[in-house]
Amino acid sequence: MFGDWTTLSIFLYVLGLLLLMIEGAIPGFGLPGITGIICVTISIALITSNLYEALLLIIITTLLFISAIVLLYKLGYVSKYLKFLVLNTEQKKEEGYISQRLDNSYVGKTGVAETILRPAGIVNIDDKRVSAQSQGGFIESGANVVVTEVADMKIIVKKLEEEDKNV
Structure with missing residues (x-):
């Protein structure tokens, strides 16, 4: 069904997905996102031999990417390996954090x-x-x-x- 699965096409595909995940952690839309889209597009062009295969692979890639994001979101709160993604600190008065309210005095x-x-x-x-x-x-x-x-x-x-x- 799919054409030539070379080492280069697999490398570009995986690299593109990794760059898109990095882009998800960085605010804005910058170099990792654009480079990731380009890598995935080039790898799809290298792998497929017609438009039908390319569209099917793009749909599969999109579904896998969305599934990975949902899984990371759900596991991020409970996984000991993904704790660094979640900010769960408190600013306590005992530690010197004071909210200042200004009055009309x-x-x-x-x-x-x-x-x-x-x-x-x-x-x-x-x-x-x-x-x-x-x-x-x-x-x-x-x-x-x-x-x-x-x-x-x-x-x-x-x-x-x-x-x-x-x-």
């Missing part, structure tokens, strides 16, 4: 820009270094700033003008 407070804000940077408010974002534009390091709002886990500041200081 920062609104109206003044501070000093420790870094340049274009538009984001570090601001010192009440002797605490916090990440902040300028309301719009460039604020140089060392400038006095005032917090205008706290939204979406961001502290929004604007440059404190001289007339604002006197109020």
